[in-house]
Amino acid sequence: MKLLEYQGKEVFHRYGIPVEKCHVLKSVSELKNMPDDLGYPVVVKAQVHVGGRGKAGGVKLAHNHEEMETYFKEIMGMTIKGEKVEIVCVTQAVNIEKEFYLSIVLDRENNGFTLMASGEGGMEIEQVAKESPEKILFLHINPLIGLLPYHAREVGFFLNIPKENISALSKIILKLYTLFRENDLTLAEINPLVITPKGDFYAIDSKMIIDDNAMIRHKDWEAYRTLSGDEKIEHEAKEKGLSYIKLDGNVGCIVNGAGLAMATMDLIKKYGGNPANFLDVGGSSRPQKMIDAIEIITRDKNVKSIFINIFGGITRCDDIAKGLLQAIKKINIELPIVIRLTGTNEKEGKALLEGTSLHTVSSMKEGAQLSIKLAKGV
Numbered sequence: 536m537k538l539l540e541y542q543g544k545e546v547f548h549r550y551g552i553p554v555e556k557c558h559v560l561k562s563v564s565e566l567k568n569m570p571d572d573l574g575y576p577v578v579v580k581a582q583v584h585v586g587g588r589g590k591a592g593g594v595k596l597a598h599n600h601e602e603m604e605t606y607f608k609e610i611m612g613m614t615i616k617g618e619k620v621e622i623v624c625v626t627q628a629v630n631i632e633k634e635f636y637l638s639i640v641l642d643r644e645n646n647g648f649t650l651m652a653s654g655e656g657g658m659e660i661e662q663v664a665k666e667s668p669e670k671i672l673f674l675h676i677n678p679l680i681g682l683l684p685y686h687a688r689e690v691g692f693f694l695n696i697p698k699e700n701i702s703a704l705s706k707i708i709l710k711l712y713t714l715f716r717e718n719d720l721t722l723a724e725i726n727p728l729v730i731t732p733k734g735d736f737y738a739i740d741s742k743m744i745i746d747d748n749a750m751i752r753h754k755d756w757e758a759y760r761t762l763s764g765d766e767k768i769e770h771e772a773k774e775k776g777l778s779y780i781k782l783d784g785n786v787g788c789i790v791n792g793a794g795l796a797m798a799t800m801d802l803i804k805k806y807g808g809n810p811a812n813f814l815d816v817g818g819s820s821r822p823q824k825m826i827d828a829i830e831i832i833t834r835d836k837n838v839k840s841i842f843i844n845i846f847g848g849i850t851r852c853d854d855i856a857k858g859l860l861q862a863i864k865k866i867n868i869e870l871p872i873v874i875r876l877t878g879t880n881e882k883e884g885k886a887l888l889e890g891t892s893l894h895t896v897s898s899m900k901e902g903a904q905l906s907i908k909l910a911k912g913v
Contacts, residue, residue: 536744536745536747536750536756536759536760537584537742537743537744537745537766538741538742538743538744538745538759539582539583539584539622539761540580540582540624540740540741540742541557541559541582541622541624542741542743542759542761543741543742543743544557544738544741546714546718546741546743547714547725547738547741550710550711550713550714551706551710552707552710552711552714552725552738553707553735553736553737553738554737554738554739554741555626555627555628555629555737555739556572556573556626556627557573557624557625557626557627558570558573558624558625558626559582559622559623559624560607560611560622560623560624560625561621561622561623562611563607563608563611566604566607569625571600573625573626573627574627575597575598575599575600575603575628576596576597576598576628577596577597577603577625577626577627577628578594578595578596578597578625578626578627578628579594579595579596579597579603579606579607579610579623579624579625580593580594580610580623580624580625580626581593581594581610581613581615581620581622581623582620582621582622582623582624583615583616583618583620584618584761584766585615585616585617585618586616586659587615587616588615591613591615591616592609592610592613593610593613593615593620595609595610596628603625607623607625610623611623617765622761626739629729629731629737629739630731630732631729631730631731632729632730632731632732633654633656633729633730634655634656634657634727634728634729635652635653635654635656635694635727635728635729635730636651636652636653636654636655636656636657636658636660636663636671636724636725636726636727636728637650637651637652637656637690637707637708637711637724637725637726637728638650638651638652638660638722638723638724638725638726638742639651639676639682639711639712639715639720639722639723639724640721640722640723640724641720641721641722641746642675645675646678647675647676647677647678648675648676648678648682648715649673649674649675649676650672650673650674650676650682650686650690650708650712651671651672651673651674652671652672652674652690652693652694653670653671653672653694654670654694654695655667655670655671656726656727656728656729657726657727660726672689672690672693672694674686674689674690676712681712681716682708682709682712684705684709686708687704687705687706687708687709688701688705690704690705690708691704691705696730697734699734700730700734700736703734703735703736704736707728707736707738711723711725718745718753718756719745719746719749719752719753720743720744720745720746721744721745721746722742722743722744723742723743724741724742724743725738725740725741726740726742727739727740765781768781768831768834769781771831772814772827772831775824775827776816776817776824776827777814777815777816777817777824777827777828777831778793778813778814778815778817779812779813779814779815779828779831780812780813780814781811781812781835782809782810782811782812782813783809783811783837784803784808784809784810784811784812784837785808785809785811785837785838785839785840785910786803786808786809786810786811786838786839786840786841786842786906786907786910787810787811787812787814787832787833787835787838787840787841787842787870788800788803788810788811788812788813788814788841788842788844789814789816789825789828789829789832789841789842789843789844790814790815790816790843790844790845791815791816791817791845791846791847791850791855792815792817792846793815795844795846796813796814796815797813798899799842799844799899799903800813802899802900802903803842803903803906803907805903806900806903806904806907807907808903808906808907808910811832811835811837811838812832812835812838814828814831814832816828816850817850821854821858822854822855822857822858822861823858824858825854825855825857825858825859825861825862826858826861826862826865826866828862829841829859829862829863829866829868830862830866833866833868833870838870839870839909839910839911839912840870840871840872840873840906840907840909840910841870841871841872841873841906842873842874842875842902842903842906843855843859843872843873843874843875844874844875844899844902845874845875845876845877845878846877846878847876847877847878847879847880847881847884848878848879849879850878850879851879851880851884852876852877852878852879852880852881852883852884852885853880853883853884853887854880854884855876855884856876856883856884856885856887856888857887859872859874859888859893860887860888860891863891871894871906871909872893872894873893873894873895873896873902873905873906873909874888874893874894874895874896874902875895875896875897875898875899875901875902876888876895877897894909
């Protein structure tokens with residue numbers, strides 16, 4: 536589960552990490568009733584789960600009330616990388632001397648955690664890693680030992696923090712680690728962490744990801760759950776018994792079984808295509824599942840073809856075919872559909888599809904190659 540910036544800052548505040556004062560607004564009427572206690576200038580910030588808000592116009596510096604109101608109306612309701620802005624945060628502007636990047640991330644490769652720090656705050660860390668990897672400190676944390684004070688001081692020395700400010704920075708780092716461990720996070724990020732000319736630190740942005748598998752231990756976190764555009768669709772799919780994850784490709788995939796779904800996606804990549812999603816309909820034979828799967832996939836405007844790859848064990852191929860035919864009748868589908876049916880009631884399923892516009896294939900390889908070709912409009 537991802538937290539919005541203002542939610543992450545609320546958690547920072549609880550753990551003693553300094554943040555600037557802010558007001559969270561969800562409507563124009565709330566703007567009219569907002570206390571005038573922040574002073575000016577203020578920063579008007581869109582609250583979304585995606586990055587690149589500033590470049591998209593979702594972060595504005597307002598020097599007076601009129602500017603703040605104008606920017607609020609511009610930002611509220613705008614779309615940033617496919618996500619509609621429904622919450623806006625108005626924060627105190629901070630006099631910034633220097634910006635830093637700081638995060639702790641779950642590091643499965645090293646069976647522990649990694650603290651990352653950089654003097655290139657405010658930038659996407661992926662860009663810094665690509666262009667100037669020497670500017671990033673990667674500090675491995677043994678979970679049995681934890682993050683120790685000397686580790687935190689090491690970060691301060693790497694960032695060339697003035698000696699008189701290293702103690703304050705170290706406290707922030709140790710508190711961030713405590714927050715990370717106590718709440719089963721997979722990511723706790725401050726970007727940027729800033730220092731003012733007076734030597735005060737502020738976390739002026741936050742990013743947190745909570746391990747969903749640990750939610751049973753943190754039921755209070757449910758109050759923070761807000762779903763982005765893609766997450767709303769994934770949540771809807773889950774309620775319908777489907778496992779769906781949106782990707783960036785143009786070949787839609789409908790498969791039964793997670794292993795077969797992964798193999799199907801790999802095959803599409805192998806032959807030069809890009810899968811648009813992971814979608815596992817599971818072992819149920821209910822035709823409604825196929826209707827739901829088609830309806831969800833066709834919401835993605837990037838999808839140019841659909842590859843349905845079914846291995847019938849518990850799942851019956853004839854029920855898949857019935858669901859597909861019902862979906863075509865119910866939904867106006869103009870996309871080319873490639874389907875491979877093999878296993879239980881395979882003959883019956885294929886017989887139902889005879890005479891339709893569907894492209895039936897006998898192998899995964901043939902299906903992947905044809906779906907890629909059709910996605911290209913060839």
